[in-house]
Amino acid sequence: LTKDRYPVKRGNYAIINDQDVAKFESILEKHRVITGEETQGYNIDWIGSVRGSSNVVLKPKTTEEVSEILKYCNSRKIAVVPQGGNTGLVGGSVPVFDEVVISMSLMNQIERIDEYSGIVRCQSGVVLEALEANVREKNLCVPLDLGAKGSCHIGGNVSTNAGGLRLIRYGNLHGSVLGVEAVLANGQIMNLMSNFKKDNTGFHLKHLFIGSEGSLGIVTKLAIHCPTAPQAVNLAFVGVENYQNVLDTFLLAKKELGEILSSVEMIDELSLGCSTTMCNIQSPLQTYPFYMIFETSGSNNAHDEEKLTNFLNNAMEKSLVADGVVTNESAKMKTIWEMRERIAESLLKMGYCFKYDISLPLSHFYEIVPVLRERVGDLAKIVCGYGHVGDSNLHLNVLCDSFNKEIYSLVEPFVFEYTSKLNGSVSAEHGIGFHKPKYLHFSKSKEAIDMMRQLKTLMDPNEILNPYKVLPPLNK
Ligand code: FAD
Numbered sequence: 001l002t003k004d005r006y007p008v009k010r011g012n013y014a015i016i017n018d019q020d021v022a023k024f025e026s027i028l029e030k031h032r033v034i035t036g037e038e039t040q041g042y043n044i045d046w047i048g049s050v051r052g053s054s055n056v057v058l059k060p061k062t063t064e065e066v067s068e069i070l071k072y073c074n075s076r077k078i079a080v081v082p083q084g085g086n087t088g089l090v091g092g093s094v095p096v097f098d099e100v101v102i103s104m105s106l107m108n109q110i111e112r113i114d115e116y117s118g119i120v121r122c123q124s125g126v127v128l129e130a131l132e133a134n135v136r137e138k139n140l141c142v143p144l145d146l147g148a149k150g151s152c153h154i155g156g157n158v159s160t161n162a163g164g165l166r167l168i169r170y171g172n173l174h175g176s177v178l179g180v181e182a183v184l185a186n187g188q189i190m191n192l193m194s195n196f197k198k199d200n201t202g203f204h205l206k207h208l209f210i211g212s213e214g215s216l217g218i219v220t221k222l223a224i225h226c227p228t229a230p231q232a233v234n235l236a237f238v239g240v241e242n243y244q245n246v247l248d249t250f251l252l253a254k255k256e257l258g259e260i261l262s263s264v265e266m267i268d269e270l271s272l273g274c275s276t277t278m279c280n281i282q283s284p285l286q287t288y289p290f291y292m293i294f295e296t297s298g299s300n301n302a303h304d305e306e307k308l309t310n311f312l313n314n315a316m317e318k319s320l321v322a323d324g325v326v327t328n329e330s331a332k333m334k335t336i337w338e339m340r341e342r343i344a345e346s347l348l349k350m351g352y353c354f355k356y357d358i359s360l361p362l363s364h365f366y367e368i369v370p371v372l373r374e375r376v377g378d379l380a381k382i383v384c385g386y387g388h389v390g391d392s393n394l395h396l397n398v399l400c401d402s403f404n405k406e407i408y409s410l411v412e413p414f415v416f417e418y419t420s421k422l423n424g425s426v427s428a429e430h431g432i433g434f435h436k437p438k439y440l441h442f443s444k445s446k447e448a449i450d451m452m453r454q455l456k457t458l459m460d461p462n463e464i465l466n467p468y469k470v471l472p473p474l475n476k
Pocket of ligand 1 (some may be wrong): 046081082083084085086087088089092093102124145146147148151152153154155156157158159161162163164165181213214215217220224341343345415429430435466
């Protein structure tokens with residue numbers, strides 16, 4: 001399937017032989033070198049869009065083991081793909097051909113949680129939800145939350161510079177991650193760990209590993225600043241009649257909720273219909289063209305609740321919001337979040353989904369959805385949009401029964417051209433991965449892509465790290 005959809009040629013890499021496997025077994029314990037049938041799950045991505053044919057999965061536990069593995073692979077020119085929780089949505093976490101998978105799942109130790117500074121040091125394979133549970137014990141929270149939290153790794157989050165539901169409050173990982181330790185393609189360990197928010201000692205090399213999707217090195221450890229956990233969380237879920245009102249309600253929320261605003265999401269009617277139907281969730285509101293979720297996180301519940309209730313009343317008085325509910329009951333908040341977080345999973349259950357994750361100016365944020373709906377007509381079952389409107393990030397989805405070349409040619413490169421004309425980003429938060437290298441030029445200048453390539457050559461001259469991903473092929 002992969003080869004039909006994405007014609008790529010296998011690079012000039014070594015083919016794994018018995019001596020290679022024996023070498024890996026000498027670096028790791030034998031049971032941490034997986035071969036045969038058991039490698040299946042590591043070869044296919046979350047949305048089932050890329051299927052590799054790797055026969056070897058390695059599970060290191062220490063930085064030194066990662067270093068030994070890469071040193072050997074580099075000397076033999078064996079291609080590798082780093083894999084975290086394998087929840088990435090751009091086909092970056094699985095092999096395209098027979099690359100060796102380096103699974104970070106056993107590198108899951110939390111080294112230190114400093115409750116005074118809020119700085120947490122851990123290995124990169126800690127599952128986000130587990131990290132959150134651990135830091136909560138010290139009254140801290142991870143400055144990142146996303147629907148895949150039960151499986152994704154903090155190292156995968158760093159490698160994709162994941163955004164998520166609370167970016168509007170805590171900013172992105174370039175700010176929160178204070179340092180990383182990474183292993184380069186030749187096995188060299190780069191200690192770029194730092195315990196300070198303020199550390200202006202020359203070039204900030206850590207940024208090269210945040211969002212480079214395993215193409216420049218394998219992140220083995222990181223230090224992340226975790227803010228104090230909120231004492232009070234409140235949620236408003238509202239129904240809105242049109243997109244202009246979505247925008248004006250967002251503006252009102254920023255003005256009235258100010259520093260306690262921690263999430264602003266938008267969901268269109270069809271997207272909400274998917275999660276409520278497929279996951280059997282009862283929405284507290286009747287049907288509206290748009291829905292919004294506003295979350296506040298603060299330190300005084302009475303104060304926050306009053307602010308959120310006043311905001312909702314004002315929004316309704318101004319006829320911006322047609323109906324809405326405010327709650328701080330955990331079961332009700334969970335249901336509201338589930339309606340948002342389970343849309344991706346629901347779409348996947350309903351058929352094949354072309355998924356786009358784009359940044360667009362808010363003035364044009366939603367218009368691509370009806371434009372695309374008209375363009376694909378009856379060929380698609382559903383064209384819908386939802387996302388982090390507070391961060392100008394739209395998740396655009398085209399659902400059909402199965403992969404369909406006709407629809408594919410109607411949506412790509414159209415979506416990227418459309419985005420580029422509006423000076424948007426062809427990848428807001430999911431990354432470039434395997435799906436989008438050929439569209440990178442829609443968001444990056446030739447000079448910027450050239451410099452990316454020079455850095456790749458410097459750091460991974462044999463191009464063994466995650467080949468076919470992120471950078472466009474040289475002849476493009
Ligand atoms: P993987 O999928 O395993 O890998 C992703 C990329 O990072 C690959 O290129 C891989 O090679 C590389 N990589 C992984 N670990 C390392 C490492 N230690 N060192 C070097 N490279 C590495 N994303 C968002 O940004 N915001 C969201 O709100 C969001 N919601 C999601 C909801 C659902 C239901 C799902 C399924 C996904 C969602 N995602 C979201 C996408 C995905 O969860 C994120 O991209 C996440 O950060 C990937 O983490 P992972 O550990 O699963 O990485």
